[in-house]
Amino acid sequence: xxxxxxxxxxxxxxxxxxxxxxxxxNPDILSIYPITPQTAIVEGFSKFAANGLVDTExxxxxxxxxxxxxxxxxxxxxxRVMTATSSQGLALMHEMLYIASGMRLPIAMFNVxxxxxxxxxxxxxxxxxxxxxxxxxxxxxSEDAQEAYDNTIQAIRIAENRKxxxxxxxxxxGFIISHGIQKAEFIEDEKVKNFVGEREPFMPLLDxxxxxxxxxxxxxxxxxxxxxxxxxxxxxxxxxxILEVADEFAKISGRKYxxxxxxxxxxxxxxxxxxxxxxxxxxxxxxxLRAKGVPVGLLKLRVFRPFPAEELVNALKHLKAVAVLDRAxxxxxxxxxxxxxxxxxxxxxxxPKVINFIYGLGGRExxxxxxxxxxxxxxxxxxxGKVKKTFDYLGLKEVExxx
Amino acid sequence: xxxxxxxxLMPGAIIPxxxxxxxxxxxxxxxxxxxxxxxxxxxCLICWISCPEGAILVKDxxxxxxxxxxxxxxxxxxxxxxxxxxxxxxG
Numbered sequence: 001x002x003x004x005x006x007x008x009x010x011x012x013x014x015x016x017x018x019x020x021x022x023x024x025x026n027p028d029i030l031s032i033y034p035i036t037p038q039t040a041i042v043e044g045f046s047k048f049a050a051n052g053l054v055d056t057e058x059x060x061x062x063x064x065x066x067x068x069x070x071x072x073x074x075x076x077x078x079x080r081v082m083t084a085t086s087s088q089g090l091a092l093m094h095e096m097l098y099i100a101s102g103m104r105l106p107i108a109m110f111n112v113x114x115x116x117x118x119x120x121x122x123x124x125x126x127x128x129x130x131x132x133x134x135x136x137x138x139x140x141x142s143e144d145a146q147e148a149y150d151n152t153i154q155a156i157r158i159a160e161n162r163k164x165x166x167x168x169x170x171x172x173x174g175f176i177i178s179h180g181i182q183k184a185e186f187i188e189d190e191k192v193k194n195f196v197g198e199r200e201p202f203m204p205l206l207d208x209x210x211x212x213x214x215x216x217x218x219x220x221x222x223x224x225x226x227x228x229x230x231x232x233x234x235x236x237x238x239x240x241x242i243l244e245v246a247d248e249f250a251k252i253s254g255r256k257y258x259x260x261x262x263x264x265x266x267x268x269x270x271x272x273x274x275x276x277x278x279x280x281x282x283x284x285x286x287x288x289l290r291a292k293g294v295p296v297g298l299l300k301l302r303v304f305r306p307f308p309a310e311e312l313v314n315a316l317k318h319l320k321a322v323a324v325l326d327r328a329x330x331x332x333x334x335x336x337x338x339x340x341x342x343x344x345x346x347x348x349x350x351x352p353k354v355i356n357f358i359y360g361l362g363g364r365e366x367x368x369x370x371x372x373x374x375x376x377x378x379x380x381x382x383x384x385g386k387v388k389k390t391f392d393y394l395g396l397k398e399v400e401x402x403x
Numbered sequence: 404x405x406x407x408x409x410x411x412l413m414p415g416a417i418i419p420x421x422x423x424x425x426x427x428x429x430x431x432x433x434x435x436x437x438x439x440x441x442x443x444x445x446x447c448l449i450c451w452i453s454c455p456e457g458a459i460l461v462k463d464x465x466x467x468x469x470x471x472x473x474x475x476x477x478x479x480x481x482x483x484x485x486x487x488x489x490x491x492x493x494g
Contacts, residue, residue: 104414104417105415202414203417210419211422212421217427222409226412227415227416230412
């Protein structure tokens with residue numbers, strides 16, 4: 001591969017940044033199937049491959065189900081494997097997601113968050129990745145192109161760590177980040193190459209001197225439940241590995257990551273908890289309100305699986321009220337992030353009031369006014385100690401619904 | 404990994420050896436069994452090619468019997484036999 005030895009500050013789309021990270025990682029295999037808004041990632045990477053900048057074998061498949069199957073086979077064989085998808089594509093992969101994690105195969109996949117039909121919609125929400133919440137994939141979320149790039153590079157190291165051996169899904173917001181041009185800093189090729197190193201596969205299928213069997217049957221008299229417990233333990237171990245990898249990454253990038261980012265949280269009375277690009281809008285409103293002396297803060301979650309429950313409790317326990325923003329809805333219940341954050345805080349003797357706002361479904365814009373409204377409600381809860389509405393929507397239009 | 408046992412769990416349920424299907428006898432799945440008439444058999448070996456389980460026992464180029472430890476009773480051999488010397492019976 002051709003080496004670019006300079007650190008570069010560029011204007012790039014989120015997709016461009018991810019494709020660049022993939023070029024620097026130079027995986028053995030890339031499974032390619034186009035879907036909006038992810039397509040520009042594999043398209044960009046295909047250009048690198050066509051120009052001889054990578055050694056990767058790009059496998060063009062006939063569906064996302066096949067795309068994930070290809071990743072599984074190649075990863076079991078011992079290859080370093082990547083792919084990218086969105087929305088319906090991730091949904092079509094669904095059963096294979098469990099196979100990948102159940103067989104403990106390191107695969108790094110980029111998911112550009114997009115709503116699921118119907119009605120048909122190609123814009124951002126988190127229904128896709130939240131639908132894959134229980135598949136035993138590590139989930140990282142990225143606010144902007146920079147974080148998408150950084151998370152992609154770290155995903156390889158987390159997935160392939162011998163203590164983890166689980167697939168990793170990195171997420172960013174469709175169109176808002178995937179197609180919006182932002183500033184990002186790309187690390188030198190050599191540094192990324194050294195950081196990701198070579199994959200040292202655990203019991204690969206292609207080690208013909210030591211033949212192994214992948215994907216056996218394990219029924220009633222077997223150890224299925226013990227294997228699932230081991231998988232849960234690996235997910236738990238991933239927590240320390242994620243932090244170790246982040247520390248090492250800080251050394252080559254100067255950018256420090258944890259389970260979440262706290263903004264003006266220490267002396268805040270109320271805070272918003274959110275994922276991805278909405279953190280940027282919220283941070284802006286935090287600044288505005290802080291200038292007026294309103295004690296608001298923000299917690300932007302980066303790692304959703306494994307869920308950093310203990311750390312979240314410590315970060316949020318001093319607050320009077322917390323609003324969890326969900327860009328997805330578990331119909332018949334509440335937002336998936338909300339239910340988890342609220343459950344986590346329940347064990348506290350004195351706990352903040354927790355409310356849920358559903359926002360941005362199908363790409364509905366999350367505005368400064370939406371964030372302000374959420375903080376207004378929070379400050380009212382903090383003042384009165386009473387929650388008028390636990391569950392509400394932001395940015396909902398007034399419509400007449402015919403039944 | 405010669406001393407590997409099923410209760411020594413590997414990540415991903417990997418079995419650290421190959422050919423383990425041989426240790427798992429699947430003949431018990433059978434509801435009907437093939438009955439082979441050795442005298443009328445023309446030794447064309449079509450049953451041997453057709454059997455998805457490799458349960459047709461062949462030695463020195465000739466069918467010698469059917470391995471009932473693994474025959475699942477699918478009946479493909481009986482259907483494919485051009486000389487009607489394999490019949491599916493109870494058992």
